[in-house]
Amino acid sequence: MERKAVHLAMTEQATGYDGADMRRGACPTLAAPMQTGDGLLVRLRPVRPGFALPEIVALAKAARRFGNGILEVTARGNLQIRGLTFETVSSLTAAIADAEIRITEGVAIETPPLAGIDPTEFADPLTLAAELRAAITAHRPALVLAPKLSIIIDGGGRLHMGETSADIRLRAVGVGAALSWLLSLAGTERTAKRVAMLAPDAVIPAVLNVLSELARLGGNVRGRDLDAEMLARSIGSGTIFDEVAFPDAAPLATGVHGCGSRGPVLGLGLAFGQTDAESLIALVAELERLGADEIRLAPGHALLVPGLKGEEIAQAQAHALAFGFRISPDDPGNHIAVCAGTGPAVRRFSTRRLLQGCSSTRHRTCSMGPCPCIFPAVPRAVQNLRPRH
Secondary structure (H helix, E strand, O other): OHHHHHHHHHHHHHHOOOOOEOOOOOOOOOOOOEEEOOEEEEEEOEOOOEEEHHHHHHHHHHHHHHOOOEEEEOOOOOEEEEEEOHHHHHHHHHHHHHOOOOEOOOOEEEOOOOOOOOOOEOOOOHHHHHHHHHHHHHOOOOOOOOOOOEEEEEOEOOOOOOOOOEEEEEEEEEEOOEEEEEEEEEEOOOOOEEEEEEOHHHHHHHHHHHHHHHHHHOOOOOHHHOOHHHHHHHHOOOOOOOOOOOOOOOOOOOEEEOOHHHOOEEEEEEHHHEEEHHHHHHHHHHHHHHOOOEEEEEOOOEEEEOOOOHHHHHHHHHHHHHOOEEOOOOOHHHHOOOOOOOOHHHOOOOHHHHHHOEEEOOOOEEOOEEHHHOHHHOOHHHHOOOOOO
């Protein structure tokens, strides 16, 4: 009886109140928001690669109405809305449904942000991602998996996801003239354990095999906990994959990227990973006026805007800069992450205001004067800032 009481107390502490999740390893969703210092947080992943501009506007207005107006793009390229309450989460969910915005639930299946439009990608991963998502949903018995478990399906291309870690990785490679998918576990492209080289029709059965093993071992087991050699034997890959070269590092999403006949794609970084609803709505209005119709979320806290031409790119960059977005891959602020939120837990000082003027993290100089003059006055957590990729 005493043990049960302790267990309940620990569970109550971990989940906050009324079911909000504060456990390490939890993944905030509309169905299970996460309690933070400035209210509840939800993370949204669109079903297709990006959002239509009216969808972005609808989300920004909902974030302003039902949250604190802060929107974030995470390091993995997901959208977060902050400052919600238990009463407003349901209103946000209804607003998303009313706007007919399709959000994915369940296992995170991630593809490169330019998937389907990048002429340098080896294969379009979107069809495989949709088929795998459907297969996981249809699997019986249902697969109970770790909340933050992630699968990357990487068709290659300019903004590939080789440096993003995942529990399960699938990378398109060429074996002779044929397309194959390299299956790896737990890590980035360089650190993950390679398991098998798969023909296209063998990919989904192999991944379901891995997911079934994860579910069998328990709902919190991750890819790093699996025996890669045992899985390689069970899947049976007759192709030697050790000679497959690692891809070159992908550039930052911030900047301008060529997409062949589709024209350039504009990458915009979010200052410290965040923007506010008003700035985002104003930016979207200018992008729509210039001819854009879509925004894609990108790893590294960035937005990608296809569909603009040369002069329009320059105009869009000027507007983005005015609204607080980053436009250059050389901006040192691309590598700074700060404490998020606006609530009481983060009101001791404004990390955003402190670092907004910084022009060089290497030399610690900023528009307020030499940074060493102000660094002794701020907490050690800020003094020890390191670039984050």
